[in-house]
Amino acid sequence: MDHLDQLEAQSIYIFREAFARLKKIALLWSLGKDSNVMIWLARKAFFGKMPFPALHVDTGKKFPEMYRFRDHYGKEWDLDLRVEPCPPIDAVDPTLPPAARSAARKTEGLKMALAKYGFDGLIAGIRRDEEATRAKERVFSPRGLEGNWDVRDQPPEFWDHFNASPPQGAHLRIHPILHWTEADIWAYTKRENIPIIPLYLSQNGKRYRSLGDQDITNPVASNAASIDEILIELEQTKVPERAGRALDHETEDAFERLRVAGYL
Amino acid sequence: MNMIVTPASPATPNGTTRPQVRIVIVGHVDHGKSTLVGRLLHETGSLPEGKLEMLKAVSARRGMPFEWSFLLDALQTERDQGITIDTTQIRFRTNSRDIVLIDAPGHAEFLRNMITGASQADGAVLIIDALEGVRDQTRRHGYLLHLLGVKQVAIVVNKMDRVDFSAARFKEISDEISAHLQGLGVTPTAVIPISARDGDGVAARTDRISWYKGPTVVEALDALEPARPLEALALRLPVQAIYKFDDRRIVAGRIESGSLVAGDEIVIMPAGKIAKIKTVESWPVTPVAGRQGAGRSVGITLDRELFIERGDIIAHAGTAPRETRRLRARIFWLHDKPLAKGDQLLVRCGPKESRATVVVIEKAVDPGELSSSENKAIGRNHVGEIDISLSSPIATDPYTENPRTGRLVIEVSGRIAGGGLVLSVDAGQRAVPVDIVPVESALRPDERSARYRHNGAVVWLTGLPASGKSTLAKALERRLFSNGGSPILLDGDTLRAGLNSDLGFSATDRSENIRRLAEVATHLARNGHIAIVAAVSPAREDRATARRIADTAFREIHVATPAEICEERDPKGHYKKARAGALTSFTGIGNDYEAPQAAELVIDTSTRTVTEAADEIEQMLKTSGVLFDEVVDLAANI
Numbered sequence: 039m040d041h042l043d044q045l046e047a048q049s050i051y052i053f054r055e056a057f058a059r060l061k062k063i064a065l066l067w068s069l070g071k072d073s074n075v076m077i078w079l080a081r082k083a084f085f086g087k088m089p090f091p092a093l094h095v096d097t098g099k100k101f102p103e104m105y106r107f108r109d110h111y112g113k114e115w116d117l118d119l120r121v122e123p124c125p126p127i128d129a130v131d132p133t134l135p136p137a138a139r140s141a142a143r144k145t146e147g148l149k150m151a152l153a154k155y156g157f158d159g160l161i162a163g164i165r166r167d168e169e170a171t172r173a174k175e176r177v178f179s180p181r182g183l184e185g186n187w188d189v190r191d192q193p194p195e196f197w198d199h200f201n202a203s204p205p206q207g208a209h210l211r212i213h214p215i216l217h218w219t220e221a222d223i224w225a226y227t228k229r230e231n232i233p234i235i236p237l238y239l240s241q242n243g244k245r246y247r248s249l250g251d252q253d254i255t256n257p258v259a260s261n262a263a264s265i266d267e268i269l270i271e272l273e274q275t276k277v278p279e280r281a282g283r284a285l286d287h288e289t290e291d292a293f294e295r296l297r298v299a300g301y302l
Numbered sequence: 303m304n305m306i307v308t309p310a311s312p313a314t315p316n317g318t319t320r321p322q323v324r325i326v327i328v329g330h331v332d333h334g335k336s337t338l339v340g341r342l343l344h345e346t347g348s349l350p351e352g353k354l355e356m357l358k359a360v361s362a363r364r365g366m367p368f369e370w371s372f373l374l375d376a377l378q379t380e381r382d383q384g385i386t387i388d389t390t391q392i393r394f395r396t397n398s399r400d401i402v403l404i405d406a407p408g409h410a411e412f413l414r415n416m417i418t419g420a421s422q423a424d425g426a427v428l429i430i431d432a433l434e435g436v437r438d439q440t441r442r443h444g445y446l447l448h449l450l451g452v453k454q455v456a457i458v459v460n461k462m463d464r465v466d467f468s469a470a471r472f473k474e475i476s477d478e479i480s481a482h483l484q485g486l487g488v489t490p491t492a493v494i495p496i497s498a499r500d501g502d503g504v505a506a507r508t509d510r511i512s513w514y515k516g517p518t519v520v521e522a523l524d525a526l527e528p529a530r531p532l533e534a535l536a537l538r539l540p541v542q543a544i545y546k547f548d549d550r551r552i553v554a555g556r557i558e559s560g561s562l563v564a565g566d567e568i569v570i571m572p573a574g575k576i577a578k579i580k581t582v583e584s585w586p587v588t589p590v591a592g593r594q595g596a597g598r599s600v601g602i603t604l605d606r607e608l609f610i611e612r613g614d615i616i617a618h619a620g621t622a623p624r625e626t627r628r629l630r631a632r633i634f635w636l637h638d639k640p641l642a643k644g645d646q647l648l649v650r651c652g653p654k655e656s657r658a659t660v661v662v663i664e665k666a667v668d669p670g671e672l673s674s675s676e677n678k679a680i681g682r683n684h685v686g687e688i689d690i691s692l693s694s695p696i697a698t699d700p701y702t703e704n705p706r707t708g709r710l711v712i713e714v715s716g717r718i719a720g721g722g723l724v725l726s727v728d729a730g731q732r733a734v735p736v737d738i739v740p741v742e743s744a745l746r747p748d749e750r751s752a753r754y755r756h757n758g759a760v761v762w763l764t765g766l767p768a769s770g771k772s773t774l775a776k777a778l779e780r781r782l783f784s785n786g787g788s789p790i791l792l793d794g795d796t797l798r799a800g801l802n803s804d805l806g807f808s809a810t811d812r813s814e815n816i817r818r819l820a821e822v823a824t825h826l827a828r829n830g831h832i833a834i835v836a837a838v839s840p841a842r843e844d845r846a847t848a849r850r851i852a853d854t855a856f857r858e859i860h861v862a863t864p865a866e867i868c869e870e871r872d873p874k875g876h877y878k879k880a881r882a883g884a885l886t887s888f889t890g891i892g893n894d895y896e897a898p899q900a901a902e903l904v905i906d907t908s909t910r911t912v913t914e915a916a917d918e919i920e921q922m923l924k925t926s927g928v929l930f931d932e933v934v935d936l937a938a939n940i
Contacts, residue, residue: 039531039597041322050599051556054542058612058653083554085601086585087547167393176418194414194636194718196421196450197709199650203716219393 042226045218046079051198052177052214053083056159057090059202060210063159064120066148067092069104070249071234072163075223076215077115078232080161091118093160095147097140098123099251107235122151137254158204161212167219172297179211180204220247221272228265239263322400323526326420328447329429330439334460338429338498338519339392339403340370345505345520348394370499396524413442413683414636417721420447425454425491425526427519428479432471432495433464436478438670444479445669445685448486449634449723451705455483456522457493462511463500469513492522531596532559536621537568538699538707540652541614545601552583552601553610558652558706560618561595562602570608571615571697572625573927574748574757578605596706613654615697615707622748623697623707626727627854628661630689633680633722637714640679641688648713649690651698651724662689680720687725695854700724743829750830751930754788758827759928760820760852761919763836764845765861766895767876767888768868770907770915771836774861777916779834787929790826792819794837813844820848827855832928840889842896857926859919860901867908902926 039047056063065080065088067073080088094108112119124147130139152160166173176192178200193201204210215223227234237246237257244257245268262268327335343349361368392403404419420426426447430440447455457479465471476493483490495511496503496519502510505520517525537560545552562568566579581589583601594600602616615623635641641660649658666677666686680686701708701723711721751757761778763771775791782789794815798805802818805811816839823833839845849856869877880888889895898904903922905915923929 039595044597047556047597047599051542054554054599055653058543082585083599084545085547085550085552085583085588089547173392192415192418194721195418196718196721197711199711199718199721201717203713 042222042229045215045222045226046082048217049076049079049214050083052200052212053080053161055198055200055202056161056178056212056214057084059200060159060212062090062155062157063161063212064091064093064155064157065161066163067094067108067117067119068163068249069094069100069108069235070163071223071227071238072165072215072218074111074232074234075218075226076161076163077117078230079214081115087116088118091120091155093151093155093157094119094121095144095151096121096123097144097147097251099140099253101235101237101249101252103235103237104249107233111233120151120155122147122154125150140251140254152209157209159202159210159212161214163215164213165218165220165223166216172216175211175213175216176201177213177216178202179213181209181211221269224265224268224272228269234265238268240267320395320398320400321528322402323425323523323528324402324404324423325425325427325523325526326404326416326423326452327427327429328416328420328443330431330434330437330443333429333431333434333437333440334498335429337370338427338458338460338496338504341498341501341504342403342519343392343394344370345501346394346396348392396520399524399526401523413446416443417446417450417634417636420452421450423450423452424529425456425523426452427456427458427523428490429458429460430475430479431464432459432461432468432475435475436482438668440479441482442668442670442683444483444488445486446634448483448488449632449685451701451709451723453488454526455488455490456519457483457490458503458519459493459495460498462495462502463497467495467502467510472514491525492517494519494522532704532706533561533595535559535596535704537562537566537616537618538623538704539600539602539616540654540707541610541612541616542653543612544610550583550603551607552603553616554599554601555616555653556599557594557596559596559704561593562600562616562618563593564589564591564602567619568604568616569619569622569748569752570610571617571622571748572695573609573614573930574622574625574751575608575930576619576748576752577608579603580605613652613696615652615654617697619748619752620746622746623699623704624727625695625697625747627692627695628689629692629698629727630662630687630725631710631722632685632687632725633712633720634685635680635682635720637719638682639714640677640681640684641686641712641720642679647690647719649692649696649710650713651696651710652707654696656696657693658690659693660688661691664688685722698724698727700726745830747828747830750788754786754830755930756782756787756832756923757855757928758830759832759855759857759923760823760827760848761832761834761923762823762839762845762848762852762856762858763834763861764839764858764898764901765863766865766868767838768871768873769861769863770905770912771838771861773912774859774905774907774915774919775834775836777912778919781916781920782832788831790831790833792823792826792833792835792837794819794835794839797822809841812841813847816841816844816848817851820851823848824852824855827852832923838889838895840895842898845898857903857923857928858898858901859903859905859922860898861907862897862904863907 065076077088124143127143129146130142134142164172164175176195180201237249239245240260240263243259243261245260245262246257249255260271262271327339329335358368394401404423428444430436459472459475472495480490494503494516495514498504502508503518505518507514507518538558539555540558541553542555545554562579564579564581568579569576580603582594583603584590617623643660643663645660647658649656663680664687666680666684668684699708708724710724711718713719763775765771772793779789779791797819802815805815819835819837823835826833872878876888903918905918907915
């Protein structure tokens with residue numbers, strides 16, 4: 039088994055545990071490279087068909103290429119796609135800095151979707167290497183009744199035994215690719231030939247390393263025009279992956295405040 | 303049909319030849335873990351651009367001197383309290399290794415986070431403050447590394463600058479901790495004097511530690527070996543689920559050890575059913591040819607429809623795990639309320655869950671204390687050895703035979719509260735004198751059950767004299783035999799003529815009679831037969847003893863024919879004699895028959911034919927897992 043085989047086997051194990059132990063789960067599809075890999079892994083886990091919905095909490099501000107990708111592959115991969123809207127910006131905590139406030143709409147949209155469908159588990163494509171607070175996550179991460187995350191009181195998680203009994207009315211976040219790195223995602227995407235959104239590849243000396251909403255995501259300077267070139271770039275760069283995400287850099291604790299409130 | 307053959311290749315990230323090793327840094331609070339991590343990242347050139355500058359700026363804004371530990375303490379709360387709360391994973395490289403560093407916190411409150419981090423590690427660095435020396439948390443972490451199965455441990459004696467880089471002080475600490483770890487069966491790979499803040503011993507041997515000739519921290523990390531999947535051990539495939547999304551019925555799980563290939567003959571434990579692997583399924587291309595080894599998440603189809611459920615373990619016939627209702631484990635406890643004898647819990651062994659009761663607690667100690675006094679209960683952050691009795695049989699291995707399947711976690715109110723290693727199965731069933739060594743049969747239970755199509759059992763028929771026990775027992779015996787099974791009748795009266803001819807009808811002798819019956823029946827059941835016992839066995843306590851002896855094999859049937867009908871039948875004339883006063887201690891006309899309250903089956907022979915009653919018993923034996931029932935498994939249809 040090579041490194042990618044090991045990552046894959048572990049993710050499949052997590053998917054199957056989530057499906058076996060929770061009543062009603064959905065996968066959060068943000069249309070980016072990570073959640074596309076997740077859907078691929080889910081189809082591996084369940085032999086071709088993902089047996090739960092793909093939930094896209096739509097801010098309405100994604101790039102047109104992303105919407106095209108969603109509509110095309112939602113059909114091609116035979117997904118049970120649920121697109122849910124977010125509330126307007128006025129409905130969100132005005133004390134947050136602008137980019138974080140914009141991102142917080144998604145948290146609210148997520149809460150509305152949760153209330154609507156009553157999911158007890160949401161599968162999310164966050165990774166430990168992306169960002170310091172995400173590094174502290176559990177694979178099965180309980181959320182409070184408000185969708186909030188209590189970083190100081192996380193249950194123990196060891197030997198692939200997961201805490202899968204959320205309190206009545208609360209839900210769990212499940213993180214099947216928590217242990218993957220950005221380079222792993224690309225190497226696997228290449229090996230499995232998973233379709234990608236062209237924005238990740240360099241055009242006119244710029245490319246997106248991470249895709250979010252148009253208004254709070256910026257491209258990085260790069261000449262990597264293929265996955266192979268991206269992998270070489272990642273070997274050499276010391277720029278963090280989310281450098282192009284405005285909300286990570288507004289204030290020291292903006293991202294953590296978002297996550298504690300239930301942001302991904 | 304498309305076939306994929308997956309070649310074996312070395313486990314390396316990014317297609318390079320560099321092994322990936324996951325390490326954890328543990329030790330007492332404030333002994334310098336985060337500082338060492340920050341320093342390691344800097345020395346190996348692994349910091350993201352601008353990170354150091356940003357943190358120095360943050361420190362300046364807060365009017366604090368810069369600390370290396372800030373690198374990891376990304377959370378506001380942590381910087382406010384100056385302690386590391388949780389596990390952070392950070393990557394860096396040495397000359398020949400990709401290191402994934404799990405920063406485990408050292409604060410006593412957060413032991414569960416340390417366990418979460420350390421359980422994922424291939425190796426560990428245990429850090430000790432040169433001035434403070436070995437502390438309780440140092441010892442506790444050392445003990446937990448051993449329990450979690452982390453065998454490669456390097457010791458780092460930090461803050462050598464605070465003891466003037468004294469070689470004598472270093473040796474003192476080195477001797478103490480090495481002795482402590484060796485007592486647990488852990489041999490340190492290195493003991494290294496360092497100053498994490500100044501960099502001595504981290505990536506370079508400086509003049510200040512010129513007396514030290516061993517490896518630096520980076521060199522010690524470079525020598526660690528990644529964990530290997532357990533291909534060489536017997537096959538263990540714990541079943542996570544059975545999927546029926548299309549016309550295939552796929553048994554899904556991860557191979558924890560050994561390997562499998564289509565065509566293998568397998569046994570499904572604990573039931574002991576036998577089948578062949580028809581195909582190994584995959585996606586997008588299926589089926590897969592070639593052997594699948596430990597670590598892979600697979601899906602297989604079988605050559606016959608059997609009832610399989612989540613938690614079963616698939617093994618090769620002849621090397622199957624043991625089935626047990628009782629095991630002994632060495633555990634660590636994380637819950638606020640101490641674990642005490644009699645506590646009811648949920649135990650998880652892989653995907654298998656079973657309700658359990660703690661029946662024995664021994665060696666409950668605080669692993670952080672030097673002179674540990676034994677306690678009756680296992681307190682929070684303490685360890686101990688326990689015997690647990692499980693409500694349903696599980697298949698498991700002692701951890702010395704299989705480190706993957708030989709471990710369990712304990713849940714209390716839906717939250718993991720402890721975990722540990724399976725020391726032995728069937729622990730303490732009863733005290734066996736040391737000079738008696740039971741001889742194991744040459745045959746395995748699954749070999750027998752494959753032939754008889756049933757598991758061993760003790761079918762215990764209790765009821766008033768003339769209630770119909772012997773008639774039913776014989777009908778059942780005939781039926782099981784004609785279906786290819788191996789039934790053996792043990793009639794109370796028949797055994798009294800020989801084996802139990804020394805016993806009378808006093809309460810004591812009756813108890814002994816039942817005990818012997820139960821022992822003989824259990825021996826037969828352990829060897830795959832269905833022992834059918836027909837005995838009045840009026841005392842509830844004696845039947846409880848029989849159930850304890852036969853354990854999971856016991857099936858109690860109350861033949862509840864009304865007393866007046868029994869007396870009417872009176873085939874042996876006993877009732878008549880008793881009424882005449884010629885038969886003392888005869889059960890039936892007194893009120894000394896204590897009816898069962900929770901029998902597996904109750905049958906009134908006055909309202910049923912013998913055939914109907916035998917049908918009912920057969921059905922009960924099917925639903926309770928004694929007889930193999932080949933009906934289609936509806937539960938598998940999701």
